[in-house]
Amino acid sequence: MKPSTIVIKLGSSSLVNPDTKEPRLSIMSKMVETVATLKRQGHKVVIVSSGGVAMGMNAMRLDTKPSEISEIQAIAAIGQGRLISKWDMLFQEYELEIAQILLTRNDILNWKQYRNAKNTICELLKMGVTPIVNENDTLSISEIEFGDNDTLSGVTAALIEADYLFLLTDVDCLYTNDPRVDPEAKPIITVNMDSKINPLKDVNTSSGSGSTVGTGGMKTKLIAADLATKAGVMTLVMRSEQPNNVSRIIDYIDTQVFKDLQSDEEVAVLNDLSLPLHTKFLPIDNDLKLENRQFWLLHGLVSKGSIIIDKEIYQNIVEENSENENSDGAFSIDYQGGLPASGIIDIQDNFHELDCVNLKVGRRLSNGELDPDFPLKTVGRARCNYTSTELNKIKGINRGESVTNFLGYSGSDSDEMSEAQKQQQTPKLSKEQTPENKSISKLADGLHECCIASRENLAFIPV
Numbered sequence: 001m002k003p004s005t006i007v008i009k010l011g012s013s014s015l016v017n018p019d020t021k022e023p024r025l026s027i028m029s030k031m032v033e034t035v036a037t038l039k040r041q042g043h044k045v046v047i048v049s050s051g052g053v054a055m056g057m058n059a060m061r062l063d064t065k066p067s068e069i070s071e072i073q074a075i076a077a078i079g080q081g082r083l084i085s086k087w088d089m090l091f092q093e094y095e096l097e098i099a100q101i102l103l104t105r106n107d108i109l110n111w112k113q114y115r116n117a118k119n120t121i122c123e124l125l126k127m128g129v130t131p132i133v134n135e136n137d138t139l140s141i142s143e144i145e146f147g148d149n150d151t152l153s154g155v156t157a158a159l160i161e162a163d164y165l166f167l168l169t170d171v172d173c174l175y176t177n178d179p180r181v182d183p184e185a186k187p188i189i190t191v192n193m194d195s196k197i198n199p200l201k202d203v204n205t206s207s208g209s210g211s212t213v214g215t216g217g218m219k220t221k222l223i224a225a226d227l228a229t230k231a232g233v234m235t236l237v238m239r240s241e242q243p244n245n246v247s248r249i250i251d252y253i254d255t256q257v258f259k260d261l262q263s264d265e266e267v268a269v270l271n272d273l274s275l276p277l278h279t280k281f282l283p284i285d286n287d288l289k290l291e292n293r294q295f296w297l298l299h300g301l302v303s304k305g306s307i308i309i310d311k312e313i314y315q316n317i318v319e320e321n322s323e324n325e326n327s328d329g330a331f332s333i334d335y336q337g338g339l340p341a342s343g344i345i346d347i348q349d350n351f352h353e354l355d356c357v358n359l360k361v362g363r364r365l366s367n368g369e370l371d372p373d374f375p376l377k378t379v380g381r382a383r384c385n386y387t388s389t390e391l392n393k394i395k396g397i398n399r400g401e402s403v404t405n406f407l408g409y410s411g412s413d414s415d416e417m418s419e420a421q422k423q424q425q426t427p428k429l430s431k432e433q434t435p436e437n438k439s440i441s442k443l444a445d446g447l448h449e450c451c452i453a454s455r456e457n458l459a460f461i462p463v
Contacts, residue, residue: 001251003042004163005125007233008035009153009224013170014240015051015083021058023051023086027240032090034243035130039096041247044125046160048133048153049087055079076137087132097129102136103152108159108300111293118159118292125160150220154227157235158295164250165228167221168240172277174218187277189266190258193229194284225281227299230462232289238278245276253280288462297381297459301356305349305388306378307452308362308370313343314379318460338451339382339458341403344395346370350388356381359460368396380460382453391452 010031015024035045053072056079057065066072084100091098101121108114124131135152150167157165175185218237225235236249252258252275258266270277283289290298317339345364351357359382363374384391394406403409 001041001254003044004250005044005046005160006038006164006166006246006250007046007048007153007157007160007162008166008168008243008246009048009149010050010168010240011149011170012050012054014168015049016054016058021054021062023055023058023083025086025090027243028086029090030241031243032087032094032096034246035091036094036096037244037247039128039130046121046125046131046133046156046162047087048149048156049083050134050149051083052076052080052134052137055082055086073138080134080138083134084132091130097127099124099129099131101131101133102138103133103156104136104139105300105302107136108155108296109302111296114159114296114300115292121156121160148220150224151227154224154235155299157228157233158231158290158299159292161231161292162228162233165224165233165235166246167224167235167237168243169218169221169237170240171218171237172239173237174222174279178218187263187267188279189263189270189277190261191225191279191281193226193281194288229281229283230290231295232283232286234283235281236278237281238276242276245278248275249278284462290459290462293456294459297356297383297457298461301381301383303358303381304351304355305347306358306360307339307344307382307384307391308346308348308360308376309339309343310345310364311361313340314359314361317458338454341391341394341397341452344391344452347388347391347395351384353385353387353390354383356383359458378461380458382459383457384453385457386452 008031010027014027016022017024031047035047038045053065053076056075056077057063059078059082060075062075066075080102084098088098101117103117108117121131121133133152133156135149153165153167156162171179172187174188174191175182176188177185179185221237225237228235234253238245238249252270252273257269258280261269267277339359345362346369348360358378359380360376360378362376363371365371386394390407394403397403397406
């Protein structure tokens with residue numbers, strides 16, 4: 001077995017009894033024992049742990065979760081300390097160190113912060129420490145929260161480029177329907193996320209959390225699987241009562257015996273090997289997987305609006321990328337390496353410069369306006385060099401036309417562009433040019449002449 005980086009997520013229903021709100025120390029103990037075993041085998045492990053709010057409810061003897069945000073945050077503040085102290089107590093039995101990491105989306109909205117979060121977790125793993133990640137429920141608000149720890153675990157697995165993400169829950173695996181209400185529901189053992197056809201089109205995922213202390217359910221686990229597999233992370237759903245099966249399942253996956261088996265055939269194989277039911281979500285092909293920055297743009301940021309571009313510009317960008325993709329996976333496209341203003345049909349919502357926006361493909365009418373009858377399709381995201389107000393003034397301008405003629409200036413520099421890049425992209429003044437002429441724009445006739453989003457601030461959904 002080769003050493004791997006493994007993210008294991010445990011939900012509130014696995015860590016806290018939904019009726020008594022008491023911690024399930026037996027499962028936590030088994031989890032710690034599993035981590036100790038995995039570490040002895042050379043693996044690196046990160047735990048994404050729910051349960052802060054539930055333990056706070058137990059401490060304050062509350063039967064139901066409060067409805068007011070301030071109350072929930074106060075309960076989380078009480079419970080989070082108890083949760084991490086129990087983890088620390090159990091890990092100390094194996095003389096293993098842990099580190100607490102509390103995140104919200106606000107902590108990774110900046111690319112430098114995103115990289116710093118990655119570097120911190122990876123450094124802890126190098127030190128032999130087990131990071132325990134949770135959403136910072138004490139501070140998070142709806143605009144910056146992940147919403148549930150399934151999503152957080154998917155983002156964490158992609159962030160550190162993990163090999164495996166295990167979502168431990170109160171059901172065996174993914175079923176065609178909720179097995180608690182449908183006795184005819186059948187298990188789904190392997191899901192190919194690289195398939196062009198929706199592999200889950202016949203699966204009912206409408207049910208929410210199965211307990212009074214959780215926030216997720218199977219639907220959020222599918223979201224986490226989608227996030228992680230797009231970053232090349234094998235994702236698995238399995239029952240939490242026996243976390244020691246994690247190591248055995250990794251051994252089983254390494255054999256590749258499950259390939260080309262139907263679900264009922266694989267169930268028989270698992271029974272023969274005395275392995276528990278589980279669902280594997282196979283990662284997408286390496287050629288299509290998202291690099292760290294593309295993942296951050298698509299899934300780490302909060303979209304503030306949308307830019308609608310025409311199909312021709314989108315196809316040009318995709319074709320240019322497939323023909324000229326750089327070794328680092330970045331997009332190599334025309335128009336000075338970015339998205340041109342000529343391709344914009346319309347703008348949705350209000351946003352500021354360098355905000356994240358969705359990119360949608362629409363159809364342009366003969367008068368240049370957006371066809372309201374054409375269904376819009378989201379194809380990616382971008383961080384804009386202009387505000388929505390500015391874009392409404394320059395949308396559709398022809399290539400070669402100067403943005404300064406419309407705005408009186410060029411636009412914003414990327415906040416992450418190096419000084420060397422800026423100097424290289426800023427034209428030198430000729431003898432005829434004066435400092436006054438130069439001050440009319442930040443980069444007159446430079447990178448942002450017709451560039452709405454520079455290459456490093458574009459990311460497209462794999463197709």
